[in-house]
Amino acid sequence: MFYTALIEELINALRCLPGIGPKSAQRMAFYLLEQGKTNGLVLARTLEEALTTIGRCKRCRTFSEFDLCPMCSNPKRDSSLLCVVETPADIVAIEQTNCYQGLYFVLMGHLSPIDGIGPNELGLTDLMALLTNSNIRETILATNPTVEGEATAHYLANIIRPKNVKCTRIAYGIPMGGELDYIDSNTLARALKGRLEVTE
């Protein structure tokens, strides 16, 4: 074929990365071989170390090489607030707003019976135990506004409310910088329904 066996192996291995097809993988392989050797070796070693060391935070289920992630072990965070998100990437997005000081709980997915993902796979037993054994007074449901995310939020609300913990859902509405004219009617309907009184 066009490559030696080892180059072909490298190209195939690179294709495990999300969004990388055969052409990008070839480009990456040649790039690494030509001018990225040092960085490539750092990547190889970091990847090996990360994948063998990093597990889950015992409390919030996010990725962490420690038993408790830096967020859960930070005494400055408000432990009375718990934000439930689908993925660790959602934590990053929320942290970047600089508007939230509470803790998180990561479902690592959403309810999807067709894929065999039920309450157990999302760690809801852990979540319930957490709500019982801590001083959490509000749970913010921040799953995605997709069909599955909505269903998951609905299910969560139903099991959280009996615990006497306030349960809120992040607001639906018009995204900042959008134009009403171009916003889908579903979103606009939600924005109208969720209108707030204008106070000073």
Next chain:
Amino acid sequence: MFYTALIEELINALRCLPGIGPKSAQRMAFYLLEQGKTNGLVLARTLEEALTTIGRCKRCRTFSEFDLCPMCSNPKRDSSLLCVVETPADIVAIEQTNCYQGLYFVLMGHLSPIDGIGPNELGLTDLMALLTNSNIRETILATNPTVEGEATAHYLANIIRPKNVKCTRIAYGIPMGGELDYIDSNTLARALKGRLEVTE
């Protein structure tokens, strides 16, 4: 910050890949941690092996873990034809046409005095030695039709011709499937200039 130290290291390491910015690197890291552990470890090991083992073919300068690449050591290839290309990726592109059975010589770049890339960096001494010590009767210049690629082809033609080796350049012209109406006039001018007589 938003990540543990090791996750941040992994994200930074992934950014050494071409075309991968901070967002894609984060996506890749989380993906590998969540569902790509096995493949990720294969990638880490293959990358390490490839980057420490793969060097250059002694004859054509392409990447290879052997002294001679599979192409150069294949007795079925026509050793009287030599195609000069800029990168190993160009070999793949030409091989995919299934129209060429000769050997290759890889410059690993093009002449670019501003970046300090002169004849020595492109291995032209090796190329000259190859032309002297083998039965090559035609050299096909297949550098890119860019300013630098053209300059390189011109330079190569000037040093190859005195060796009494036929020196050809791949044809300029209209790409298949294009529309004359939309082709730049430079290309169209070249297509006219390079017209061939229609024979049966």
